[in-house]
Amino acid sequence: AQKITQTQPGMFVQEKEAVTLDCTYDTSDPSYGLFWYKQPSSGEMIFLIYQGSYDQQNATEGRYSLNFQKARKSANLVISASQLGDSAMYFCAMRDNQAGTALIFGKGTTLSVSS
């Protein structure tokens, strides 16, 4: 069965520093996709970045990058140069062909950025 594990309930970082949010996953399907979403205190779900299991390079989107280590089944989100507006809940999610097309989510990590 699919599973997403986020082991850091909370992370604290200062402005302008980089931070890594951990995510490990489990699936027996060789074809899958990994997603990160941000949920600010206002509650909406914001898509950040995507990595496919067959992608040769790590995904990047502006200040977000995904450290994808397939053999270790990890897909950590790296946020460079943190900003106060990055304070939010971050969810790692996965979709594979076994579970149809619904995303399966981890429990999330709360990131707090201080000045």
Add this chain to the structure above:
Amino acid sequence: NAGVTQTPKFQVLKTGQSMTLQCAQDMNHEYMSWYRQDPGMGLRLIHYSVGAGITDQGEVPNGYNVSRSTTEDFPLRLLSAAPSQTSVYFCASSSGQLGAEAFFGQGTRLTVV
């Protein structure tokens, strides 16, 4: 751009009452799903649909019913509300391709007293 629209945004129910959470999308997405979000639990899948007329259960389906009569709409029904169903509910849609992002509604905060 409406995207995914959920109604209502807030709702208070008494135990045993029934209600329907509405979800509509205007992106012609085949795939839609319902999640509930509880503190410390992340988003858990309730039901999902891969197209009109086709639905399936997710991780926590008990106490909820769904139907998908049109591509646009995917309502979630609570037949007899229980306090354990107090939660924030999200509807999402996607094109269904492996790498397609899911678009989320704004959420419905439901309290059952």
